Amino acid sequence: MTTVWKSIADTLVSEIEQGHYPAGSRLPTEAMLAERFGVNRHTVRRAIGHLRTEGLVYSRRGAGVFVLPQPVAYPLGRRVRFERNVLAAGQTPSRRLLMLESRRANDAERSALQLPTSAMVHVMEGLSFADEQPIALFRSAFPAKRFPELPKQLRERLSVTQAMQASGVSDYFRVSTKLTAHLATPVQANLLRLSAGAPLLRSVSVNADQAGQPVEYGRTWFSGERVSLFIEDEG
Amino acid sequence: MTTVWKSIADTLVSEIEQGHYPAGSRLPTEAMLAERFGVNRHTVRRAIGHLRTEGLVYSRRGAGVFVLPQPVAYPLGRRVRFERNVLAAGQTPSRRLLMLESRRANDAERSALQLPTSAMVHVMEGLSFADEQPIALFRSAFPAKRFPELPKQLRERLSVTQAMQASGVSDYFRVSTKLTAHLATPVQANLLRLSAGAPLLRSVSVNADQAGQPVEYGRTWFSGERVSLFIEDEG
DNA sequence: TTATCACAGTTGTCTAGTTGTAGATTTATT
DNA sequence: AATAAATCTACAACTAGACAACTGTGATAA
Incomplete structure (x- = not known):
């Protein structure tokens, strides 16, 4: 049983890996992603939180979420x-x-x-x-x-x-x-x-x-x- | 010879068909319906589950149960x-x-x-x-x-x-x-x-x-x- | 030019409410 | 007694809204 936030995280990971959001670029805002995936902002936050622990992105309060380059x-x-x-x-x-x-x-x-x-x-x-x-x-x-x-x-x-x-x-x-x-x-x-x-x-x-x-x-x-x-x- | 959840489902169906809950509107919460019918929440859930398989309503976790229009x-x-x-x-x-x-x-x-x-x-x-x-x-x-x-x-x-x-x-x-x-x-x-x-x-x-x-x-x-x-x- | 300020936009955090799921237990029916 | 129906309890997952903290930008004043 997969949860919604996991499938969103998967989608974002594959989009990042395909170069859709290149290293250093900013992801769409949490609000925009919530709109796009048709979920509440908190659910997007959970997906992004996962990417963060995976070391794929980092976020700066007030600025946005940014894609990290790979090691x-x-x-x-x-x-x-x-x-x-x-x-x-x-x-x-x-x-x-x-x-x-x-x-x-x-x-x-x-x-x-x-x-x-x-x-x-x-x-x-x-x-x-x-x-x-x-x-x-x-x-x-x-x-x-x-x-x-x-x-x-x-x-x-x-x-x-x-x-x-x-x-x-x-x-x-x-x-x-x-x-x-x-x-x-x-x-x-x-x-x-x-x-x-x-x-x-x-x-x-x-x-x-x-x-x-x-x-x-x-x-x-x-x-x-x-x-x-x-x-x-x-x- | 009929079960409790079936009669609740029938009641809800007729109320929807009479326009009591128009297409797109939200039903009362499961807790409220349970209160109204004097049953446990799970019994209401079973009735709603029936409506869902009939294509009459859909439910969004965390949001509620909503009435569907026709195809x-x-x-x-x-x-x-x-x-x-x-x-x-x-x-x-x-x-x-x-x-x-x-x-x-x-x-x-x-x-x-x-x-x-x-x-x-x-x-x-x-x-x-x-x-x-x-x-x-x-x-x-x-x-x-x-x-x-x-x-x-x-x-x-x-x-x-x-x-x-x-x-x-x-x-x-x-x-x-x-x-x-x-x-x-x-x-x-x-x-x-x-x-x-x-x-x-x-x-x-x-x-x-x-x-x-x-x-x-x-x-x-x-x-x-x-x-x-x-x-x-x-x- | 530089510093300051105001403001809109974004992420972080919190509280509350709703449906989904799992399991154990009681009650009713046959 | 066996079985189905309904109850009870407890979380997990998601929604909804509000506000705090912070950033970036543009306007204004010194």
């Missing part, structure tokens, strides 16, 4: 490139810069980047989006001595790859990646538009140039819901 | 016009718009309307009523290129014939009609106020202008109980 498959391999990864998943990448500063390296940064004591690093913090949907929070440290112009370049282009090239590093490679699971702090949850305490995947990684010299020490917090990391074959 | 005779011929048909049956036609959108035509629509690949169509979905009683669910596709203003016109007038005229098609004719029988999905049943799994008559049709150019590809689901389709003589 991005994010390959971790020898070459990890944000834009390429998101594009390969069929979504549109973008970034937002939250902070950019230069300061003394802390212990972890010195160790990872093989820097002498009291060396300076440029630190960039930002958000990564796929189709307007925040998928990760990142904080990267670069050796300041080697890349004196990096802050300007990052500010202009926002792409690590391009900024590196402008600083003479034509290519770079992932030399280590450590993954752990964490719960989102309130600040992180807010930035990633998750509920506080949502699960995050934390990646701590080092990239190095062709000579093996470390050029970036990065920490990234991926939304566990929206990203599925996978290890690429090293072909 | 409509619907002629299918060279000129099929909803309003004319229902008026000819002595009832009052009306329509409700459920959805109106423009999108890429799918295969069936492209083929029926003789459109090139990736052509756009306007799609209208709605309900047809005779005397406030839903008799059919329809979904029509129109070539968007030829009728750029159609959505506005349909929204204003809700009459295909009038919208066509406003777009320069003074008259149109049925060029093909295919009929099949289907069972109502839960959503369809709900919209037509039928029980799920009720039989529907599905008509897939194409209308064309005087030059023979297809102008509408329509699918209509008629309630098998409330409509009897008949083929008109082509005089």
